[in-house]
Amino acid sequence: MTCCRCGQAAKAPVLVRRIETISGPMRGNYACLPCGRWFGARADAPDWLKRDLLARESVR
Numbered sequence: 001m002t003c004c005r006c007g008q009a010a011k012a013p014v015l016v017r018r019i020e021t022i023s024g025p026m027r028g029n030y031a032c033l034p035c036g037r038w039f040g041a042r043a044d045a046p047d048w049l050k051r052d053l054l055a056r057e058s059v060r
């Protein structure tokens, strides 16, 4: 899995953007954890992304 922001290989990819499709599998953009946090800090970050990042913090 490659990060959609920095292009580096992401060991623990974070789903940062969901692309809803009417038919077929759900697609999305993945980022590495540092870039995932960057996406999560944005004003337009979706709630599910913030929850995902918070869950990762508590595991570590």
Ligand SMILES: [Zn+2]
Pocket: 003, 004, 005, 006, 007, 008, 031, 032, 033, 034, 035, 036
């Ligand atoms: Zn990245």
